[in-house]
Amino acid sequence: MGTGRLLAACIDLVLSRSCVGCDVLGNTLCPTCWAAMCQQVGPHPQITAWPVAIGAHYQDQAKAAIIAHKEHGVRSLTAPLGTLLASAIATLTSGPTLLVTIPPHRGSVRARGADTTSLIAHRAAQVLTRANQPARVQQLLTRHLDKGKQVGRSAAQRQAAIKGAFQSRPKQIAKLVKFAGYRIIVVDDVITTGATTLEAVHTLVNADVIVAGIAAVAGTPSRSWQSTTQR
Ligand SMILES: [Zn+2]
Numbered sequence: 001m002g003t004g005r006l007l008a009a010c011i012d013l014v015l016s017r018s019c020v021g022c023d024v025l026g027n028t029l030c031p032t033c034w035a036a037m038c039q040q041v042g043p044h045p046q047i048t049a050w051p052v053a054i055g056a057h058y059q060d061q062a063k064a065a066i067i068a069h070k071e072h073g074v075r076s077l078t079a080p081l082g083t084l085l086a087s088a089i090a091t092l093t094s095g096p097t098l099l100v101t102i103p104p105h106r107g108s109v110r111a112r113g114a115d116t117t118s119l120i121a122h123r124a125a126q127v128l129t130r131a132n133q134p135a136r137v138q139q140l141l142t143r144h145l146d147k148g149k150q151v152g153r154s155a156a157q158r159q160a161a162i163k164g165a166f167q168s169r170p171k172q173i174a175k176l177v178k179f180a181g182y183r184i185i186v187v188d189d190v191i192t193t194g195a196t197t198l199e200a201v202h203t204l205v206n207a208d209v210i211v212a213g214i215a216a217v218a219g220t221p222s223r224s225w226q227s228t229t230q231r
Pocket residue numbers: 019020021022023024029030031032033034
């Protein structure tokens with residue numbers, strides 16, 4: 001998927017507000033900020049057993065866009081964030097793809113009125129499908145233990161809090177037979193220490209689901225690496 005196609009998908013938005021990255025009037029995300037945030041992040045230090053692709057560093061414009069979409073309901077950002085996720089996924093696989101999202105906290109869905117990561121994943125699936133890479137979103141997990149949000153916790157605390165949080169959905173997993181040839185990519189909006197993502201992946205693997213890789217809109221591997229080595 002070329003940069004021009006990604007940029008076109010972004011510019012094709014209904015734009016009526018100021019840019020979340022630089023406040024310039026007219027666009028919720030201006031072309032300059034969009035171009036600045038499209039900087040893929042390198043390998044994640046804690047996730048070594050699966051290929052990982054991350055669309056942007058979780059800072060500056062990308063952080064502002066994700067927070068505006070997630071916390072402030074700026075839904076016009078679903079398109080560029082979905083395009084960013086699609087571009088990350090496209091580096092992992094070019095064939096048919098199933099995107100498996102990580103279930104959000106129930107309180108988050110109530111507060112935001114939507115599962116914002118799922119919105120982004122559905123948009124990414126559309127972008128990939130239009131680029132001749134058939135893609136679907138599948139919900140293969142539920143969150144049955146909820147110990148609150150991970151923000152502010154150390155890597156060790158995150159790992160302890162997320163242990164056993166997810167359950168696989170046997171009926172949905174049984175339907176995977178309809179998707180022979182599809183590769184399964186676990187997707188999230190932001191990967192920090194990787195604890196939540198890895199717990200989700202391990203839950204799927206324990207249910208005999210073959211996970212081909214992990215993709216996120218944005219990530220902070222350098223900060224999580226520092227926090228882990230300081231323990
Ligand atoms: Zn801007």
